[in-house]
Amino acid sequence: MPTVPFLDLALQNEPLHEELKAALERVIASGQFILGPEVDAFEEAFAQFCDVRHAVALNSGTSALHLGLLVLGVQPGDEVITVAHTFAATAEAILYCGARPVYVDIDPHTLVMNVEQVEAAITDRTRAILPVHLYGNPVDMGRLVDIAGRHGIPVLEDACQAHGALHRGKRVGGWGSAAAFSFYPTKNLGALGEGGILTTDDEDVAQTARMLRNHGEAERYQHSRLGFNYRMTAFQGAVLRTKLPYLESWNNQRRHLADRYREGLEGSSVNTTQETPQSQAVYHLFVVMVDDRQSVQKGLNEVGIETAVYYPTPLDQQPGLTSHITVDSVTADNSVAADNSVAADLPVTRAVSPRIISLPLYPGMSEETVDAVIEHLRGLVEKVRLKH
Numbered sequence: 496m497p498t499v500p501f502l503d504l505a506l507q508n509e510p511l512h513e514e515l516k517a518a519l520e521r522v523i524a525s526g527q528f529i530l531g532p533e534v535d536a537f538e539e540a541f542a543q544f545c546d547v548r549h550a551v552a553l554n555s556g557t558s559a560l561h562l563g564l565l566v567l568g569v570q571p572g573d574e575v576i577t578v579a580h581t582f583a584a585t586a587e588a589i590l591y592c593g594a595r596p597v598y599v600d601i602d603p604h605t606l607v608m609n610v611e612q613v614e615a616a617i618t619d620r621t622r623a624i625l626p627v628h629l630y631g632n633p634v635d636m637g638r639l640v641d642i643a644g645r646h647g648i649p650v651l652e653d654a655c656q657a658h659g660a661l662h663r664g665k666r667v668g669g670w671g672s673a674a675a676f677s678f679y680p681t682k683n684l685g686a687l688g689e690g691g692i693l694t695t696d697d698e699d700v701a702q703t704a705r706m707l708r709n710h711g712e713a714e715r716y717q718h719s720r721l722g723f724n725y726r727m728t729a730f731q732g733a734v735l736r737t738k739l740p741y742l743e744s745w746n747n748q749r750r751h752l753a754d755r756y757r758e759g760l761e762g763s764s765v766n767t768t769q770e771t772p773q774s775q776a777v778y779h780l781f782v783v784m785v786d787d788r789q790s791v792q793k794g795l796n797e798v799g800i801e802t803a804v805y806y807p808t809p810l811d812q813q814p815g816l817t818s819h820i821t822v823d824s825v826t827a828d829n830s831v832a833a834d835n836s837v838a839a840d841l842p843v844t845r846a847v848s849p850r851i852i853s854l855p856l857y858p859g860m861s862e863e864t865v866d867a868v869i870e871h872l873r874g875l876v877e878k879v880r881l882k883h
């Protein structure tokens with residue numbers, strides 16, 4: 496048993512136990528297990544939370560990314576601009592459409608898309624831009640939607656790690672033409688199983704996504720387009736509806752603990768991820784950068800502090816995501832590499848991935864536990880510094 500677990504879902508769910516049981520029993524009694532009133536009610540509540548007009552509940556964040564890209568018109572041969580420093584699903588969704596990810600680099604402080612590089616990556620084949628609010632840290636959406644708008648290119652936000660994050664006082668999920676969220680159990684708003692949702696202000700986008708999630712049915716057994724079984728189950732709708740009212744307070748706790756980490760690590764050789772002054776991150780993960788990560792992680796593990804690495808290998812270096820495509824990238828001088836360039840030049844991505852560690856952070860974690868992690872981490876990085 497670790498002294499400090501990486502996260503503690505049981506601790507978070509425990510106070511809601513009776514409410515969650517009641518929600519699940521409601522579904523059992525209703526006899527309706529797929530979509531239905533529980534899911535409808537959750538869609539309405541989540542749309543309201545994100546301040547958007549529509550939310551289409553799905554069975555995962557990956558489905559939400561896939562449907563989002565399809566609905567925005569991404570087709571075989573198209574290009575979608577995104578980042579390589581993200582979870583595999585971001586690129587998988589592009590590849591499912593037969594399109595090709597074009598990777599731009601990340602910002603060294605926020606670790607999310609460097610929006611300054613996007614314009615140079617746009618070609619006449621660019622059909623969408625897919626920014627990722629990684630770790631719950633918003634991309635500079637004000638600037639990005641401005642660039643995308645000038646080129647008439649739709650934006651799909653990967654908000655799978657960013658429920659409730661704000662940029663310029665506006666929620667993520669409402670900045671692009673559409674946004675994908677995941678309700679994987681560990682997320683800031685987690686189901687008791689798989690789940691996802693697509694948010695949008697656009698009635699047509701929402702209607703097409705509703706059709707595609709249900710086998711492309713325009714009417715019962717009338718399939719006007721090739722669709723999927725991407726429906727949310729009623730159990731997850733009922734669970735998520737029950738948990739949503741707590742999200743804001745959980746996010747506030749995460750922000751508070753992140754501030755404490757940041758203050759406690761000040762003056763050490765640990766670099767912490769930064770938010771921009773226009774953003775309010777929700778710290779799905781609290782990520783720091785250290786030299787000699789292996790020693791630091793081992794040292795923390797030896798005293799019972801669990802850590803993780805999200806993500807050790809950028810997506811342009813993953814065989815499963817590159818073997819059947821060629822990868823373009825923006826080079827250091829902001830020009831786009833030739834079509835067949837597989838050796839993507841993403842210097843910040845390359846520099847960051849061997850140095851990142853996610854520290855324990857979850858609602859209900861005590862300040863004393865954060866302080867203990869800080870103390871051990873400070874000691875370990877000092878040891879590493881003296882060794883080199």
Ligand SMILES: Cc1ncc(COP(=O)(O)O)c(C=O)c1O
Pocket residue numbers: 555556557558581582584585627629653655656676677678679690691
């Ligand atoms: C950034 C990002 N994109 C996409 C996904 C995919 O979501 P899901 O696991 O619900 O399919 C995840 C979640 O793991 C994620 O973290």
